[in-house]
Amino acid sequence: xxxxxxxxxxxxxxxxxxxxxxxxxxxxxxxxxxxxxxxxxxxxxxxxxxxxxxxxxxxxxxxxxxxxxxxxx
Numbered sequence: 001x002x003x004x005x006x007x008x009x010x011x012x013x014x015x016x017x018x019x020x021x022x023x024x025x026x027x028x029x030x031x032x033x034x035x036x037x038x039x040x041x042x043x044x045x046x047x048x049x050x051x052x053x054x055x056x057x058x059x060x061x062x063x064x065x066x067x068x069x070x071x072x073x
Contacts, residue, residue, distance in 0.1 A: 003064020
């Protein structure tokens, strides 16, 4: 698994969302979301930004570029 898929799954589980709830939040089908978690596909740049906003983490954290979750504002 890539850093993105691992972190996405971790954030989803920490916040007690199902994969279906996340798919609905992302505006995609369940299988599309599952592909994110399995490292088989990735969101668009805009989708990545929306996921980061949803979980209130930085895109760098989601991508595995930093271990700091905080968003620089």
